[in-house]
Amino acid sequence: MxxxxxxxxxxxxxxxxGSSLLRAPKRPLHVLPGRLAELTAPLLAGETIGAxxxxxxxxxxxxxxxxRISISGRVLDEEGNPVAGALVEVWxxxxxxxxxxxxxxHPAPLDPNFSGAGRCLTDAEGGYRFITIKPGAYPWRNxxxxxxxxxxxxxxxxxxxxxxxxxxxxxxxxxxxDQDPIFNAVPDTDARxxxxxxxxxxxxxxxxxxxxxxxxxxxxxEATPLDDDASE
Amino acid sequence: MTLPLTPSQTVGPxxxxxxxxxxxxxxxxxxxxxxxRISGQVFDGIGEPVPDALIETWQAEGAGRCxxxxxxxxxxxxCKPARNGVDGSMTNAPHLDVSVFARGLLTRLVxxxxxxxxxxxxxxxxxxxxLSPAERSTLVALSEDGGLRFDIHLQGAGETVFFDR
Numbered sequence: 189m190x191x192x193x194x195x196x197x198x199x200x201x202x203x204x205x206g207s208s209l210l211r212a213p214k215r216p217l218h219v220l221p222g223r224l225a226e227l228t229a230p231l232l233a234g235e236t237i238g239a240x241x242x243x244x245x246x247x248x249x250x251x252x253x254x255x256r257i258s259i260s261g262r263v264l265d266e267e268g269n270p271v272a273g274a275l276v277e278v279w280x281x282x283x284x285x286x287x288x289x290x291x292x293x294h295p296a297p298l299d300p301n302f303s304g305a306g307r308c309l310t311d312a313e314g315g316y317r318f319i320t321i322k323p324g325a326y327p328w329r330n331x332x333x334x335x336x337x338x339x340x341x342x343x344x345x346x347x348x349x350x351x352x353x354x355x356x357x358x359x360x361x362x363x364x365x366d367q368d369p370i371f372n373a374v375p376d377t378d379a380r381x382x383x384x385x386x387x388x389x390x391x392x393x394x395x396x397x398x399x400x401x402x403x404x405x406x407x408x409x410e411a412t413p414l415d416d417d418a419s420e
Numbered sequence: 421m422t423l424p425l426t427p428s429q430t431v432g433p434x435x436x437x438x439x440x441x442x443x444x445x446x447x448x449x450x451x452x453x454x455x456x457r458i459s460g461q462v463f464d465g466i467g468e469p470v471p472d473a474l475i476e477t478w479q480a481e482g483a484g485r486c487x488x489x490x491x492x493x494x495x496x497x498x499c500k501p502a503r504n505g506v507d508g509s510m511t512n513a514p515h516l517d518v519s520v521f522a523r524g525l526l527t528r529l530v531x532x533x534x535x536x537x538x539x540x541x542x543x544x545x546x547x548x549x550x551l552s553p554a555e556r557s558t559l560v561a562l563s564e565d566g567g568l569r570f571d572i573h574l575q576g577a578g579e580t581v582f583f584d585r
Contacts, residue, residue, distance in 0.1 A: 196425045197585070198526035205430075207524030210465040211574045217584045218555075220547060236442070268421040279438025289434040291472075305438040341432060343439055349478045349517050350585070354528060356429040373526050374427040382426055405423045 198373035205369040206330045242308040244278075244320035252302035254283025254321030256397040259357065259385060262314040263344055266408035270314030274346040276404075277307040278318055280339070285324030294326050319397070325364055337364035337371060344404055351406040358384045359400070428528065431521040433472050436487055443485040447477065447498035457567035458533065459495040462488050462520070465575030469493075473522035475572070477533070500535055513541035513548070515559075520572060520582075529582045533570045534560045555581045 200212035240246050245256060259278075263271040281287045281304065284296035288304050302321065310316050323338050339356040346352070358371065362384075365371055374380045382405075391399025431439075448455050458477070462470040469492025477484040477496050484496035501514050513534055520529040534542055542548055548556050558580045561568035573580050 197428045200526055200529070202526055205524070205526065207430075208526065209524075210468075211470065211522060211524035213529065213579055213582050214465075214575055215579050215581075217582050218551070220583045264423055266423050266425065268423055275442060277438045277442060279435065287434045287437060289437055291433060303437070307438070307442055341429075341435065341438060343431075343435075345443065345483070349519075352476070352519055352528065353426065353428060354431045354435075354521055355426055356432075370430060370526065374429075379424065379427045382424065383429065404426045407425065 195376045196374070196379045198370075198375070202369065202373040204331075205373055237307060237309055242306050242316075242318050244280075244302065244304065244306045244318065246319075247303055248301040250301040252282065252299050252321050254299075254302075254324075256319070257322050257400060258317060258319050258391060258393070258397055259340065259400045259402060260315070260317035260391060261385075261401050261403040263310050263316065263346075263404045263406065264314055265351065265406055269408070270310070270312065271344075271346050271351065271406060272310055272312050272314055274310045274314070274344055274351075275307065276310060276316045277305070277343040277345070278320070279305045279341045280320065280323040281326055283321050283324050285326030285338075296324070296326065322359065322398075325362075330369060334367065335364050337362040337368050342404065344406060346406065348407075348409070353404070353406050355404075356383065357402050360384050360387055428526060430523060430526050431474060433523040435472075435474060435521070439474060439485070439487070443476075443483055445484055445486040445494075445496045447479070447482045447484040447496065450497065452499065454499040455497055456499060457495055457497050458516070458561065458570055459493065459564075459567060460561075460570040460572060461492040462494065462522070462572045463492060463574065463576075467576065470522055470574065473520060473572075476519040476521075478517040478519070513538050513545040515545075518570075518572075520574070522574075525574075528585060529574070530585045531572070531580055531582050532559050533568075536560055536563050536568070551581060554578075 202208050263274050282299040282302045286294050286296040306318050308316050325335050325338050327335050339358050342355050344353045385400040385402035388399045388401045462473040471490045473488045475486050475494045479501040486494040486496050488494045516533040518531045561570040
């Protein structure tokens with residue numbers, strides 16, 4: 189069990205991902221005695237989240253270019269309990285593969301009707317839902333002719349420190365997976381598969397939008413630090 | 421029931437689009453009793469500042485978040501934790517739990533910031549006790565200009581002690 193958990197997260201020492209070379213720590217991680225779990229104060233009041241913050245297609249005067257989609261699912265812990273009241277934040281490139289960020293130099297058009305950021309709080313069942321457009325793939329300079337598969341960045345922020353997760357959601361059938369060192373830094377095949385959303389006919393709205401389903405699983409309340417298996 | 425975890429992926433270079441304002445750099449307000457400003461710089465393995473890191477602090481009073489600027493600087497206004505977290509039977513010195521995210525980091529780094537005016541408690545802290553003096557010094561902030569300075573070295577000389585997440 190612990191060995192399985194250890195393989196889930198990608199090691200920071202992943203040389204195929206060039207940006208890691210000067211940033212990944214070289215020393216082994218230290219073992220924390222006892223539990224790492226520490227609770228924070230209640231996170232956020234619901235009123236800090238705007239009613240349309242989850243809808244990335246309605247943040248401007250016009251609609252963004254691209255294929256309209258919904259992404260929905262539940263945030264669960266390892267024991268299968270819903271994680272309610274978690275802050276889920278997303279950000280992504282536009283349909284042409286360009287981020288609305290000053291540092292993105294990809295010569296693809298910006299979309300004046302797309303900022304590419306959204307957020308919501310999970311409901312009592314751990315549910316979340318975003319409406320957006322499918323992001324485009326884009327080139328980067330990791331290796332010659334490198335392209336990132338289309339993805340949406342996700343951040344999950346619950347009151348529990350051990351549950352903190354930042355990750356990326358991918359789309360099924362993307363031909364760019366095999367050459368992407370970020371996706372492939374996750375060592376386990378099944379774990380990589382869990383980063384890929386499922387297209388759902390049920391979530392697809394006729395004449396309107398394609399629906400994708402993606403559940404997120406974070407550490408459980410009873411989870412012990414991963415360091416425990418270092419001593420086994 | 422045991423569900424398999426969702427793997428981590430890097431926060432990437434453009435996280436400011438999505439992680440800018442919801443959680444901020446003020447855990448407590450300016451002028452709040454006991455308010456202390458934690459500031460520092462994040463450095464990479466050749467000592468260059470990291471301009472695209474995200475620092476988060478966690479404690480019972482709340483969470484703080486700050487992205488580094490072009491020179492790798494961050495600053496969070498918070499207070500010394502009034503109580504320690506859930507640590508079983510451990511008696512820990514007051515500290516902040518700290519997460520570090522950045523382009524180039526596929527999984528968050530976890531460290532702790534201890535307070536320099538808690539020498540006795542720090543000496544008795546089981547986590548600090550398990551470290552060499554050099555390692556220990558990477559986790560204890562320095563008093564500076566009425567606040568605290570906590571630099572984070574991701575790699576290389578003076579590499580910060582990081583914990584398994």
